[in-house]
Amino acid sequence: MQSRDxxxxxxxxxxxxxxxxxxxxxxxxxxxxxxxxxxxQEAKTSIANIFSQxxxxxxxxxxxxxxxxxxxEKAIVVATGGGTIVSEENATRLKExxxxxxxxxxxxxxxxxxxxxxxxxxxxxxEPLEKIRSLLAIRAEAYAKADMTIDTSTLDIDRVVETIISxxxxxx
Ligand code: S3P
Numbered sequence: 001m002q003s004r005d006x007x008x009x010x011x012x013x014x015x016x017x018x019x020x021x022x023x024x025x026x027x028x029x030x031x032x033x034x035x036x037x038x039x040x041q042e043a044k045t046s047i048a049n050i051f052s053q054x055x056x057x058x059x060x061x062x063x064x065x066x067x068x069x070x071x072x073e074k075a076i077v078v079a080t081g082g083g084t085i086v087s088e089e090n091a092t093r094l095k096e097x098x099x100x101x102x103x104x105x106x107x108x109x110x111x112x113x114x115x116x117x118x119x120x121x122x123x124x125x126x127e128p129l130e131k132i133r134s135l136l137a138i139r140a141e142a143y144a145k146a147d148m149t150i151d152t153s154t155l156d157i158d159r160v161v162e163t164i165i166s167x168x169x170x171x172x
Pocket of ligand 1: 011012013014017018036047080081082083084119120121122
């Protein structure tokens, strides 16, 4: 039986998973793992390149392998990619390894946060706000698997970190 002491951040692109995860880990003195960064380091190229050269299914396979591996670790803080928890396999592993926290934000807030960014292949091309709305609707069920949800639309990173610490303290 695995101990459920990891803290895992899920949620859509632009909800603050990486920034919050890094600061949360520093606050708690825990190791921080950003699965997208891990995938890029191991593939020795960017996620945008993986998508354009090998396609999304290849990226999802790398993502599943990374999740399988990091879920063996204990007492870490993990920031996952926005689509990670859509996979049943990933969702099950993540939930078994710790407390899963979903960060959310309004579509408009997400759009403002990601609009100048070109390294998110799923939001490239015309009508990004519509893409955000549609993907949020498609993924709502997957994000609802999290143990708790925090809306980051009006919160700064420190407020989100403090909220997580107070919520997780009651469960771990
Ligand atoms: C994705 C989100 C990205 C990255 C990839 C796919 C998604 O991570 O994993 O571009 O499917 O939502 P962030 O949520 O950290 O931007």
